[in-house]
Amino acid sequence: MNASTYSEIPAREDFLGHPKGVFVCFFTEMWERFSFYGMKALLLLYLLKHHRFSDDMGYDLIGAYGGLVYAVPVIGGLIADRWLGMRKAVVLGGVLLCLGHLGMAVEGADAQVVNGVVVRDEGALQVFYLSLALIIMGVGFLKPNISTIVGKLYAPEDPRRDSGFTLFYAGINVGGLFAGLICAFLGETYGWKYGFGAAGIGMLAGLGMFLWGQKYLHGHAEPKDPALLRERIGPLVREWWIYLGAFAGVAVVWQLIQRTWTVHGAMHLVAIAFVTWFVWFLLRQCNKVEREQMIALLVTILGVLVFFTLYEQTYGSWLTFTDRLMTKDMFPSLVSDASGTLPWSLFVMAASVPLMVLALRASDRGDRRMAGWLIVLLVAGMGIACFRDVVLVPQTAGSLTFLGSFFIVLLSPLFAWLWPWLEARGRNPGKPLKSAIGLLFAALSFLPLIAAAKVAGSGAMASVWWLVLAYLILEIGEMCLSPIGLSAVTQLSVARVVGLMMGGFWLATAYSEMLAAQFGKLASLDIPEGGGIDMAQAAAKYGELFQLLLWIGLGSALLFLLLAPLLRRMMHGVK
Numbered sequence: 108m109n110a111s112t113y114s115e116i117p118a119r120e121d122f123l124g125h126p127k128g129v130f131v132c133f134f135t136e137m138w139e140r141f142s143f144y145g146m147k148a149l150l151l152l153y154l155l156k157h158h159r160f161s162d163d164m165g166y167d168l169i170g171a172y173g174g175l176v177y178a179v180p181v182i183g184g185l186i187a188d189r190w191l192g193m194r195k196a197v198v199l200g201g202v203l204l205c206l207g208h209l210g211m212a213v214e215g216a217d218a219q220v221v222n223g224v225v226v227r228d229e230g231a232l233q234v235f236y237l238s239l240a241l242i243i244m245g246v247g248f249l250k251p252n253i254s255t256i257v258g259k260l261y262a263p264e265d266p267r268r269d270s271g272f273t274l275f276y277a278g279i280n281v282g283g284l285f286a287g288l289i290c291a292f293l294g295e296t297y298g299w300k301y302g303f304g305a306a307g308i309g310m311l312a313g314l315g316m317f318l319w320g321q322k323y324l325h326g327h328a329e330p331k332d333p334a335l336l337r338e339r340i341g342p343l344v345r346e347w348w349i350y351l352g353a354f355a356g357v358a359v360v361w362q363l364i365q366r367t368w369t370v371h372g373a374m375h376l377v378a379i380a381f382v383t384w385f386v387w388f389l390l391r392q393c394n395k396v397e398r399e400q401m402i403a404l405l406v407t408i409l410g411v412l413v414f415f416t417l418y419e420q421t422y423g424s425w426l427t428f429t430d431r432l433m434t435k436d437m438f439p440s441l442v443s444d445a446s447g448t449l450p451w452s453l454f455v456m457a458a459s460v461p462l463m464v465l466a467l468r469a470s471d472r473g474d475r476r477m478a479g480w481l482i483v484l485l486v487a488g489m490g491i492a493c494f495r496d497v498v499l500v501p502q503t504a505g506s507l508t509f510l511g512s513f514f515i516v517l518l519s520p521l522f523a524w525l526w527p528w529l530e531a532r533g534r535n536p537g538k539p540l541k542s543a544i545g546l547l548f549a550a551l552s553f554l555p556l557i558a559a560a561k562v563a564g565s566g567a568m569a570s571v572w573w574l575v576l577a578y579l580i581l582e583i584g585e586m587c588l589s590p591i592g593l594s595a596v597t598q599l600s601v602a603r604v605v606g607l608m609m610g611g612f613w614l615a616t617a618y619s620e621m622l623a624a625q626f627g628k629l630a631s632l633d634i635p636e637g638g639g640i641d642m643a644q645a646a647a648k649y650g651e652l653f654q655l656l657l658w659i660g661l662g663s664a665l666l667f668l669l670l671a672p673l674l675r676r677m678m679h680g681v682k
Contacts, residue, residue, distance in 0.1 A: 122470045122478065126260040128327070129271050131320030133278040134463055135197070136253050138313025140282030141456070142208050143246065144512075145290025145306035147422050148505040152430060153299050158232060159218035159225045162631035166423060170624025171370035172239055173419065175360060177617035178374075179247030181610040184255075186248075191349055192330030193252040193259075194321070199353060200249025201314035207241030208307030210234055212300040240360035244353055252328075259327035273523065280519075281489070282309075283512035288452045288496045291505030296448075302505075305453070312460050319464065374621050381611055388604065397601050399677035403539075404599040404608065406674060410542040411592040412615040412622075413663045417549040417656055418581065419623035421511055424630050425574070428556065428649050430504035431632075431640055432563040434571045438498050450500055451492035459485055502571070510575060514582035522586045537682050538591050539674040543667035545588025550660025552581035553653040560650035564643050598681045626656065 122130060151169050154160040160168070187196035215231020257275045261268040286306070294302020330336055336346040343351075363369050385405065389398050429435070436442045466481040497509075529535040536544065555576040559569035592612055600608040630652040632645055 122467060125267060125271050125274065127323040127467055127470065128260045128320065128325065129257055129274060130463065130467065131317060131323050132253055132257050133275055134460065135313045135317040136275060137278040137282040138309045138316065139204065139249060140279045141286045142204065142306040142310040144283040145286035145309065146208060146211060146303060148287050148291040148508040149294040149299065149302050151423065151426055152295065152505055157214060157217055157299055158227050163628050166624040166627045166631065167367040169423065170621045171364055171367040172243065173620025174370055174374050174617040175243045176246050177613050177620060179243055180251040181613050183247035184251035186349060187252045190330065190335055190345060192328060193256050194324065194328035195330070196248045196252045197317060199350065200245045200247065201310065201317060203241050203245030203353065204249065204310045205307060205314060207238045207245055208303065208310050210238030210241065211303035212307060214299045236365050237361050239364050240357045243360050244357045248353065256324065256328045277516070277519065280512040280515045284493065284509050284516060285452050285456055287506045287509030288450050288493065289456065291503060291508060292450055292500065295503040295505050316460055371621055374618055377614060378618060381614065393601065396679055400599045400679060401601060403674050403677040404595055406670065407538060407542060407591060407595045408612055408615045410546060410663065410667055411588065412619045414545055414549050414588050415616055415619035416622045416626065417660050418585065419620055420627065420656065421508060423623055423627035424649065424652055426504055429507060429574055432642065432646060433559060433569045433574060435502040435504065435507065437571055437575065441498055442501050443499055448500055450496040452496050455488045455492040458488065507571065507574060510578040511582060514579050515585065518582055518586050537675050538595055539667055539671035541587050541591055543664050543671060545584040546660055546664035546667060548580050548584030548587065550657050550664060552577045552584065553657040556653045557650055557657065560646045560653060564646035566642055599678060626652065
C-alpha cells in the first residue's frame with residue numbers, strides 16, 4: 108500500500124508531510140494554550156496581590172476553576188458528537204474564550220484595607236467571575252473537539268497519524284512556553300490588564316487562524332447530521348438552542364465559581380456516583396476478562412489523578428513559593444533593567460500567524476521552497492526570542508512557569524526516540540511500570556524545593572536554579588506518564604462504555620485540580636497589612652508541604668511498582 112492511499116486528502120494538500128489542516132489546528136491550539144496558560148500563570152498572584160484574597164480563598168478559587176475547566180469538556184464533547192459538529196463547537200468555544208480572556212483585562216481598582224477590613228472593587232470582581240465562567244465554557248467546547256479534528260484528517264491506518272498528534276502536542280507546549288514569557292511578564296511588570304489582555308489577543312489570533320483555515324479541513328469537522336441542527340424546537344432551531352444553552356451555562360458557572368464550596372461538593376458527589384456506577388457495571392455487565400481490564404483501567408486513572416495532583420502545584424504552591432522566597436533571574440549579571448523592556452517573544456508570536464498563512468499559501472501555489480523558508484524563519488525567530496527573553500529579560504514568578512513547557516519541548520525528541528528503541532529490544536515498560544516511573548519523578552521533583560526551603564529558612568532567598576531542577580525532574584515524569592491515560596481508556600475500556608470512561612478520565616483530572624488546591628492550602632500564609640514575610644516561618648510551612656507531597660508520590664510509585672505484574676496480567680495483552 109503506497110502512502111497516497113492512506114488518506115482521503117490529496118497529496119497536494121499536504122505540507123511538510125502532513126495534511127495542511129493539522130497546521131491550522133496546531134496554531135489554533137497553540138494560541139488557545141497560550142491564552143489559557145498565560146492567564147493561569149497570573150491567576151493566583153492576581154487574586155492575592157490585586158484583590159487581596161487570603162491564601163486559602165485563592166487556592167479554593169483556583170481549585171474550583173481548574174475542576175470546572177476539566178469537567179465541562181465532557182459535556183462539550185458530547186454535544187459536538189451528537190449535534191453541533193466539531194467545527195461549530197470550536198468556533199463557539201473560541202468566541203467564548205475571546206470574551207472571557209478580554210474580560211480579564213478589566214482589573215478595576217486595587218483592593219484596600221480600611222479599618223482592618225478588605226474593601227474590593229465589587230464591580231470589577233463580578234466581571235472577573237463572569238470572565239472565568241466564559242473561559243470555562245469556552246474550553247469545554249474547544250478542548251475536546253480540536254484534537255478530534257486532527258484525528259479526522261488521517262485515515263485510521265495512516266502511518267503519519269502518531270507523528271501528526273506529536274506535532275499537535277508540540278503546539279500545546281509552544282503556546283505554554285511563550286505564555287509565561289509574555290503574559291505573565293507583562294502582567295507582573297506592567298500591570299495585570301496587559302498580561303490578561305495579551306492572553307485575550309492571543310485567543311483572537313487562534314480563532315482567526317481557525318476560521319481562515321476552514322478550507323484545509325475538507326469538511327471533516329462538520330456535523331454528522333446537519334438536519335438535526337435545523338430541526339425546529341418551539342420558536343428556534345436546535346442549533347440556536349445549543350448556543351443559548353451555552354450562554355445559560357455561563358450564567359450558571361458564573362454563580363458557581365463565586366461559591367467554591369458548591370463546586371467542591373459537586374465534585375465529591377460526582378466521584379461517589381461514578382465509583383458506584385463502576386462497581387455496579389463490573390458486577391452486572393462484565394465478564395471476567397472485561398472486569399479485570401476495567402479494574403486495571405481504573406487503577407491507571409487513579410495513578411494519573413495522583414500525578415496531576417502533584418503536578419498542579421506548579422500553578423499553586425510552587426508559584427507562591429517562587430514569588431515569596433526565591434530569586435527569579437537565572438543569569439542576574441546579564442539581565443537588563445525591566446523598565447522599557449518588552450520580550451522579543453511578543454513580536455515573534457505576533458508574526459507567527461501571518462508567516463504561517465504565507466507559508467500555506469506558498470504551498471498552495473506549489474512553491475514549497477518559499478514555504479519551507481518561512482517555517483525556518485519562524486522557528487529560528489522563536490528560538491532566538493526565547494533565548495533572549497530567558498537570559499536578558501527580568502523574570503517573575505509567573506513567567507518562570509514557562510519552564511514546564513520548555514522542558515517538554517526539549518525532552519519530546521528524546522522520548523520519541525527512546526520508547527521505539529526500547530520496544531525494538533523488547534524492553535519497553537508497560538503502562539503500570541511507566542505510571543510508577545512517572546509518579547517517582549513527580550515525587551523526586553519536590554526534593555530540590557525542600558532544599559530551597561531550607562536555604563530560605565536561614566533568611567536568604569533561595570536560588571531559582573532549585574526551581575529549574577524541580578521542573579526538569581517533573582517533566583521527565585510527565586513524559587513517562589502523560590501518554591498513558593487516554594490510550595489506556597481506548598484500549599482497556601469495554602467498547603460500549605468507552606465514552607463514559609473517557610469522561611471519567613477527564614473528571615479524575617478535574618478532581619486532581621481540586622485536590623492540588625487543598626494541599627496547597629497547607630502552606631497558606633497570613634501576611635499582615637504592610638508587614639513582611641517571616642521567612643523562617645514561611646519556609647517551614649512550604650518545606651512541610653513539599654515533604655508531604657514527596658512521600659505521597661513515593662508511596663504511590665512504590666504501590667504501582669508492586670502492582671505492576673498483577674496489572675499487566677489483568678490487561679490481557681494490552682501494552
